[in-house]
Amino acid sequence: MARKNSSLSLDQKHYIPAQIESEIYALWEESGVTSTKRTAGRPTYTIVIPPPNITGRLHMGHALNNTVQDALIRFKRMDGFDALWIPGTDHAGISTQSVVKKHLDAEGINYLELGREKTIERIWEWRNKYGDQILTQLRRMGCSCDWSRTRFTMDEMLSRAVRTAFKRLYDEGLIYRGKYIVNWCPVDRTALSDDEVITTDGGEPGHLWHIKYPLSDGSGYVTVATTRPETMLGDTAIAVNPKDPRYQKIVGQTVTLPLVGREIPVIADDYVEKDFGSGCLKVTPAHDLNDFQISRRHNLPQLNVMNEDGTMGEHAPKKYHGMDRFACREVVVEELSALGLLAGIEDRMTPIGRAQRSRSIIEYRLSDQWFVRMQPLAQQAIEASENGEIHLFPTRWEKIYRDWLMNTRDWCISRQIWWGHRIPAWYHKATGEILVAEETPAQAKLRPEEWEQDKDVLDTWFSSALWPYSTMGWPDKTEDLARYYPTSLLSTAKDIIYFWVARMVMTGLQFTGRVPFRQVYFHPVICDAQGETMSKSRGNGIDPLHVIEGAGVAELEGPIREARPENMEQMLVELHRSYPGGFKGVGADALRLTLLSLNSHAQQVQLSLQKFEEVGQKFVDKLWNASRFVIQNLAEAAVGKPAAPAIEDLWILGRLDSTTASVRSAFDRFYFSEAVATLYSFFWDDVCDWYVELIKPRMKSPDAAERRRAQETLAEVFSALLRLLHPVIPYITEALWGHLQPVLARHDLLSTPGNTAQSDEICAFAAYPVDLRRFSKTQDDEFELLQRIVREVRNTRSTAGIASNVSLSLLILPKNEKWREIIEKGKSVIERSARLKSCAFCCEKQNKMAVCVLEEADLFINLAEHIDAGAEIRRNQTALAKVEKDIVFHQSKLQNKSFMEKAPEHVRMEQEHNLAEAELKRAKLLQTLAELNQLL
């Protein structure tokens, strides 16, 4: 089956991505690029996608991360690997439930009234409608995932993995249930793990209230300080440091809790700092983690004074019931003040924990929850990193990863929401007996009225923690698992290193006995042009789809107006100034190339819409045009045996090989910016500006063998170039491949040495170029000399103000026979590139010509009537000034005794050589200047 050429004609002077991207993607799907077939005999390369939330829309972070993954997958696929990229999405418990809750609110439906089952149904409906939106957007970017293996964390297969994992951990004592203090979100009414709580650096503005608690015997007061006065209603003790002389006599006495009237003991505990505040601490076990721990040490009662939604209740005095916690705070402060028990109020920055999702202020709440015992699991994960089974890139993350694992506390995995994996535990209503099982236990089936399944669901990260193998069918022993696990690479954002990466390693080792991935790559954080992290709340995000498809001003304004940041007006003015008519889409390739070109091992990258035009679009357009030239020229290729390769042919093939080697190495080390920079300069500087320009006359040569040689070289270079670039910019290279391959086939140009393609038809399946080791340093240096000669001529021409259509002639006086030979070989290169009518050798100094002094030769350019002594003097004086500076530098080094004694010999020799050359050059320049002065 011959593939159809893309509908974008080569007559188009500019590349128009919108016209071809969808048809190219369809071509990949039809030809099997997006479905992996366990090809025997090939090594595997596997990536499992970090599953985006089903509430998600593509943002720049996804764009970057998935470009990285696709580039690597495509690279490995072309390089002969059985490359598998498994896509999928995450059910994202709390996030999704609250999004759907908002939709229900808008319909006037209260989800609590709607009930659990109906609400879950509505969430499924929502998921089925919008849940794969982001995967569609990834296709738009050209991601070559294996869509036939698309997974969702709540698929039956993955849900079974979750239940199995839970049961096994429970049976091994690594999961337990208990009444502990947990982070509580009063808005979503659920427990949260430590990692889901965020704090702002330096805290938030608040107060420290100093409250007097009267001693029960009436002998006085103790003063305590608190940032949360309303919690005093739940105080069950006052604590002081045992070594604090001020309070030793009251330890063991009681105080009367104001507003409540409860008698509570004064206890001594090391936790209390003598020097902080008054040295007295109120102990509120049910609402503070430390207080909770103190209460356990001292057997204090733990009084919960708040309801799930953050209103006061339960053990608080009745009159406060139903009051919001912050309203209650005011009331308590007022009442204390009225009683004369308020000793003072201090303004103070206080650390405030907020729920990552709802942003509401976290309460600590004492409740029954399920936990994963972390230390035994963490230990294995630390070892895997220490013994090199797993490598993190950039390597600085390894320490951060281990530190967290060493210090992490048990993981609270139960959530009091409805959307998620139901905890597979059943309780006997009467006896309280607990059964944990993968499926509903027989007893519960037999007597359903006696048993009740736990109402809670699991933290969404619990299922994510199994993702690398649950997607392959674990706990069954599947073919995919046998073949593709452990995966090769995880590419992700550093902010989920704890949430996700560490936990995958722990569960992977626990359940499969192997690390889930060999390498982890952390991509940088995406920032705006001002260096601020891109985020919805700042409104500074750039929508990748806008970059690809373009957007009107109104659309570009969208995120800014939605976020309403403080500097909204300024941002809008800026936007209108830069893009008054909106942004013209640059296509997926330009997006990808730009992202990778900025992706070094730094912690962040700064992006702007301009970048995509400056870097990506420009490059892609240049490639389009260069390829037009190539394909047009090869369309009528010469037949027969080619002539011997010209110097530039050997040079460009050497360059191709060294480029190939360094691009491969850059990909292997995840130095994406280096890979792109190498390709960029090879293509633009070497291929376009030198090679293509040089062969233009050869393409028109009457000598067919000469034409054939240039065409074969050009064919090889471009065939390899498209393949080298394909992982980065797949669409355009695939489109151009479709144009180029038939031309090469027709003219028998496929069998050139670098073109070992496995497939003539699909670039995505073609072989990634290999380094044929044709690069030679000597050859490259020789060509570089020719380039320097050409630049001297161009410079002279430019400073003399001679138009490029005026032909000049050049005489060269080589310093010795060696240089003469080299220049002789490259004479024609000099002629063509410097636009000379002639280039010849001479045996002596020439007069009345422009002179350029090189280390290897003197150049005499016949400017004829164009010679301008003044301009020549200025040019030579510039050169003289530079060479004199050099001489001073070299001399100072060589006169330095320590340098002469201690520097290695080759460095000393180099200095001596450089000095001699510079002195020679100075002499020549002085002489030239003297002669020029006579002319004046």
Place this chain on the structure above:
RNA sequence: GGGCGGUUAGCUCAGUUGGAAGAGCAUCGGCCUUACAAGCCGAGGGUCGCAGGUUCGAGCCCUGCACCGCCCACCA
């Protein structure tokens, strides 16, 4: 309080074993040279954040400091 990253040309950034600083954009001058004016040719522009140290030699290694960004941490 601890840790990480950044500080290099007007702007955005490379510079991964220490041997006289690079790219793109912007600026200036010249070119419609038949793939590309979204292009080509040429030029100018940097005491590599500051202060010390190691070294014959430091953008690179060490120490301290400053500023920007990020992460972790139970001082009420």
